[in-house]
Amino acid sequence: MTTAMKTHNEIHWADWSPDTFERARREDKLVLVDSGATWCHWCHVMDHVTYEDANVVDLVRCRFVSVRIDRDRNSELDAYLQRSVPVVRSQGGGWPLTVVMTGDGHVLYKATFLPPRADARYGATAGLIEVLTSLEEYWRRNRAAIAAAGEDIRRSLAGTLSQAYSRPAPATADQVGLVLAGIYAEYDETHGGFGREPKFFNTPALELLLERGWQGDPRSLDIVVHSLESMARGGVYDQLAGGFHRYSVDARWHVPHFEKMAYDNAALLGLYANAWSLTGRPLFRSVALHTLDWVRAVLLGNDRRGFYASQDADLGPGDDGDYFTWTAAKFRDALGGQDEQLMASWYDVDDAGDMLARPGRNVLHTPKTLAQQARMMQIGEEELKRRVEAGRRRLLQARLERPAPAVDRTVFADLNGMLIDACLTAWQRLGRNDARDDALAALDALLNDLRDGRGVFAHYRDECGLRRVGALADQAWMLRALLHATAATSEDRYLEAARKLADYVLAELTESDGAFRNLPAGATGPAAVPPLRAWEDSPVRSAASVAAQGLIDLAHLTGQTRYGQAGRRALDSLTGAVSRQWGAFLAGWAQAVEQALRGPRTVTVIGTPADPIARDLSDHARRTYVPGGYVIAIDPARNDHLALLAHLGYQANNRPLAYVCRSGACLAPAHSADELRQRLDELKRAGAD
Incomplete structure (x- = not known):
C-alpha cells in the first residue's frame, strides 16, 4: 500500500491478510474493502468526499474492519474482487471498488464510487452510510442464509469455470473467425474503435486486425486505419507531449479521463509503430515518436533501472485534468x-x-x-x-x-515487460537507437533487481524486498521482453533467462489440462485469492495468451519442442468456451492461435555489423512489419551469438545473407536489401493464402 493511499483520512485501513479476516470474525464485524489506485481520479474524490466525512469515519471505525488495496500492487486480488458475484447486489466494477465481505470471505455487496449520502450531483440514490448500515442490519438478521448463498455462488462459479474448460480441442481458424466476427460487430463505423462510451482502446483487437491487414484483408486494415486516426486526432491523445490518456468518456475520443498508464502507452506505441511500417502514414509515425518521447521523459528514471507505472490525472480532489487542459x-x-x-x-x-x-x-x-x-x-x-x-x-x-500530476515510480515487472517490448519495436520500426538502449538497460536492471534465486520475477520490490513473486502476468510479459531482447542482441543470456521463466510457468502455473492459472496454487482460507484462469483481454492482452505465444516462440529459438507443445495445449484448453459474443475480449488468444497455426516467422541476418551489406539487411528487416515475427542479427565472430546460431540451425557464410522463414521452411537466401524486400513480399503473399 503506497503512502499516498494511506493518508488524507482518519480511517484505520488494514492490509488484506488472514489476520485481518480473523479479527473481523473475532470482533463480529463485516469487512469493508476499498480497492483503488494512485492514478484514479474518482478514488481521490471518494477519499476526500466520503472517507474524510466525520460520520463515515465514525461508522467505519466503530462497526467495520476496513481494508485498503492498491490495485496496481495487488492486481490478482483486485481481479478476483472485480469478478466476484455478491450475495446481495452489485453496481458493476471499476475503481474505486467498494466491497463489503463477511469474515468468512463471502462477498456481500459490490459497488464503485459512493458519496457519504444520497447526492444528485453524483447520481447516487444512496450513500455509503446508508449502504453500510443496511448491509450490517441485513447480515445480522440473515447470517445463515448469507453463508449458504455465498457457498452456492462459489460452487456455481467453480462449476461454470470447470464447464468452460471441460471440452478442450485443437484451436482452429474457424474459432479465430468467431473472434473476428465479434470484433467486427463492435466496430464504431463513425468514430472508430469498438463499442460506445466510455471508450477504451482495445489494442489487442486492433493488433489482430493489423495482422489481417498485412495478410491482405482490406476490411480489417480499414478498421485499424480509421480507429488509429480517430484516436490520434482526439483529446484522448496528448496533442502536445505525446502519449495517451486511459480512456475517452465520449464515443468521439474527445474528452478523456486524464491519467496516463504504462500499459496503454506500451501497447499503443508498438501498434502505431507497426501501423506506420505497414501503411506509411506520417500521422502514425508522428504519434509513435511523440509517445516514445513521453515514455522516456516521464516513465523512465535517469538511472534507467526500469519504467514507472503511471501518471496521475490530477493535482488534487478539486482538479479534473487541469494540467492537460486550457482556457x-x-x-x-x-x-x-x-x-x-x-x-x-x-x-x-x-x-x-x-x-x-x-x-x-x-x-x-x-x-x-x-x-x-x-x-x-x-x-x-x-x-x-x-x-x-x-x-x-x-x-x-x-x-x-x-x-x-504525480508519477507512480513503482517498477512493476509486467508493465516493464510491456514497455521493453514496445521500445524494442519502436527501435526496429522507427530507427530509434535510444529506445533500444533504454529497453536493454531496464531489462538488465530488472534481471538483477526483481528476480529470486530461481530466476522467477516478483511483481515489484519495496523496502521489505521482493513482493508477490511468481504471478503469471509478470512471467509472461518478461518472457516476451526476454525473447525480443534475444532477437535484438542474439545474446544467449537473455535466452537462458527466458528458459528459466518458461520452466517455472510449466511447473507452477499450468493445470493438468494445460491451462494457465494466474497465481501459484497453495493458499487457503478467507483471505486466500483463488487462482483464476483468465484469457480475456482487459485492457491489454491477457497474460495467458502472451505466455502461450511466448512458449511457442521459445520452442523455435531453442529447438525444444516441449515449450511449443505446452503453448498449444494452453490455447486448446479454452476452445470449449470460444463464441462470437466474446469477440474483442479474446483477440489476444486469437493472435496466439494464429501464431500456433501458421508457425513462427523469422528473418535471420548473418554477418558482421561492420559490413555495410549486413547492416542494410538488418535495417530493412527491422523496419518491415511482419506479424509475430522476429528479426535476428547474428555476428558469427561473437562467441555469445554462436549458441543461437546453433539453435536455429544456420551456418556462417563468407558473405552476409538473410534467411526469411516460416514454420521452419526458408525461402532462398537474400544477399541484398532488394532481394530481402522480394523475400518479404513472398512471405506476405504466403500469409494471405
Whole structure:
C-alpha cells in the first residue's frame, strides 16, 4: 500500500491478510474493502468526499474492519474482487471498488464510487452510510442464509469455470473467425474503435486486425486505419507531449479521463509503430515518436533501472485534468501573440471549452486533417505543418512550467515487460537507437533487481524486498521482453533467462489440462485469492495468451519442442468456451492461435555489423512489419551469438545473407536489401493464402 493511499483520512485501513479476516470474525464485524489506485481520479474524490466525512469515519471505525488495496500492487486480488458475484447486489466494477465481505470471505455487496449520502450531483440514490448500515442490519438478521448463498455462488462459479474448460480441442481458424466476427460487430463505423462510451482502446483487437491487414484483408486494415486516426486526432491523445490518456468518456475520443498508464502507452506505441511500417502514414509515425518521447521523459528514471507505472490525472480532489487542459485566455498567453488564430482553429479552442464539469476548459484535439486545415486556411501543407509544430512547442513549454500530476515510480515487472517490448519495436520500426538502449538497460536492471534465486520475477520490490513473486502476468510479459531482447542482441543470456521463466510457468502455473492459472496454487482460507484462469483481454492482452505465444516462440529459438507443445495445449484448453459474443475480449488468444497455426516467422541476418551489406539487411528487416515475427542479427565472430546460431540451425557464410522463414521452411537466401524486400513480399503473399 503506497503512502499516498494511506493518508488524507482518519480511517484505520488494514492490509488484506488472514489476520485481518480473523479479527473481523473475532470482533463480529463485516469487512469493508476499498480497492483503488494512485492514478484514479474518482478514488481521490471518494477519499476526500466520503472517507474524510466525520460520520463515515465514525461508522467505519466503530462497526467495520476496513481494508485498503492498491490495485496496481495487488492486481490478482483486485481481479478476483472485480469478478466476484455478491450475495446481495452489485453496481458493476471499476475503481474505486467498494466491497463489503463477511469474515468468512463471502462477498456481500459490490459497488464503485459512493458519496457519504444520497447526492444528485453524483447520481447516487444512496450513500455509503446508508449502504453500510443496511448491509450490517441485513447480515445480522440473515447470517445463515448469507453463508449458504455465498457457498452456492462459489460452487456455481467453480462449476461454470470447470464447464468452460471441460471440452478442450485443437484451436482452429474457424474459432479465430468467431473472434473476428465479434470484433467486427463492435466496430464504431463513425468514430472508430469498438463499442460506445466510455471508450477504451482495445489494442489487442486492433493488433489482430493489423495482422489481417498485412495478410491482405482490406476490411480489417480499414478498421485499424480509421480507429488509429480517430484516436490520434482526439483529446484522448496528448496533442502536445505525446502519449495517451486511459480512456475517452465520449464515443468521439474527445474528452478523456486524464491519467496516463504504462500499459496503454506500451501497447499503443508498438501498434502505431507497426501501423506506420505497414501503411506509411506520417500521422502514425508522428504519434509513435511523440509517445516514445513521453515514455522516456516521464516513465523512465535517469538511472534507467526500469519504467514507472503511471501518471496521475490530477493535482488534487478539486482538479479534473487541469494540467492537460486550457482556457482560451491561457492558450493565447502561451502563444505570445504568434499564430493565435491558426492554433486555436487547429486545436479547436474557444471560450466555451469542452468539459461540462469545468466550463471554459478546452481539451486540445485536431478535428481536421492537415490537408483539410490547409485548404480551409488557403496555405500550403508544409507551411501549416511548420507553424503548427512551432506553436505546439510553445504550448508544451508553457505547460511544462505548471505543477505536473504525480508519477507512480513503482517498477512493476509486467508493465516493464510491456514497455521493453514496445521500445524494442519502436527501435526496429522507427530507427530509434535510444529506445533500444533504454529497453536493454531496464531489462538488465530488472534481471538483477526483481528476480529470486530461481530466476522467477516478483511483481515489484519495496523496502521489505521482493513482493508477490511468481504471478503469471509478470512471467509472461518478461518472457516476451526476454525473447525480443534475444532477437535484438542474439545474446544467449537473455535466452537462458527466458528458459528459466518458461520452466517455472510449466511447473507452477499450468493445470493438468494445460491451462494457465494466474497465481501459484497453495493458499487457503478467507483471505486466500483463488487462482483464476483468465484469457480475456482487459485492457491489454491477457497474460495467458502472451505466455502461450511466448512458449511457442521459445520452442523455435531453442529447438525444444516441449515449450511449443505446452503453448498449444494452453490455447486448446479454452476452445470449449470460444463464441462470437466474446469477440474483442479474446483477440489476444486469437493472435496466439494464429501464431500456433501458421508457425513462427523469422528473418535471420548473418554477418558482421561492420559490413555495410549486413547492416542494410538488418535495417530493412527491422523496419518491415511482419506479424509475430522476429528479426535476428547474428555476428558469427561473437562467441555469445554462436549458441543461437546453433539453435536455429544456420551456418556462417563468407558473405552476409538473410534467411526469411516460416514454420521452419526458408525461402532462398537474400544477399541484398532488394532481394530481402522480394523475400518479404513472398512471405506476405504466403500469409494471405
